[in-house]
Amino acid sequence: MKVTLERKNNDYLFEAKGASGNSVMIDNKTVDEVKGSSPMELLLMGVGGCSAIDIISILKKQKLEIDSYKVEVEGDRKEVGQAKPFSAMRVHVYLEGDIPPAKALRAAQLSFEKYCSVSITLQAGVEVTYKVFLNGEEVE
Helix, strand or coil: CCEEEEEEECCEEEEEEECCCCCEEECCCCCCCCEEEEEEHHHHHHHHHHHHHHHHHHHHHHCCCCEEEEEEEEEEECEEEECCCCEEEEEEEEECCCCCEEEHHHHHHHHHHHHCHHHHHCCCCEEEEEEEEEECCCCC
C-alpha cells in the first residue's frame, strides 16, 4: 500500500492520494484558515471508517437492513516529550433499523477484535473501546 502527499500552498496544506486516486486534504490546525483535516483527526476517522465498513458488511451478509449509521470517535492524548500521541480512543456506533441487538453488538465485537486493521494496528499503544447504540438505546 502506498500514498502520496503533495504540498498545495506555502504553508502546511497537502493533498494526499491513495491507489484509488481519491484525495484527502491534510492541514495544520494551527493556521488561520484550515483547509483540511489534521493527521490526528485522520487517525480517528480511520478507526471510525474501518469499523463502519466492517460492521455494515457483517450486518449486510446477515441480510439485515440498516436505516441509519453514524459513528463518533473521540481520542485522549498524552504528552510524550514534544509529541501528543493518543492514549485512548472511544468509539460510539449509532445504528437505526430492525436489527437484533445481539447481532449489532457481535458485528462491532468482530470488527474491533478481528477485522478492523486500523484499530488493531493501534492496539499496542492505544486503548480502543466501543459502545453500540441501536435505535437510541445502548446495547450491552
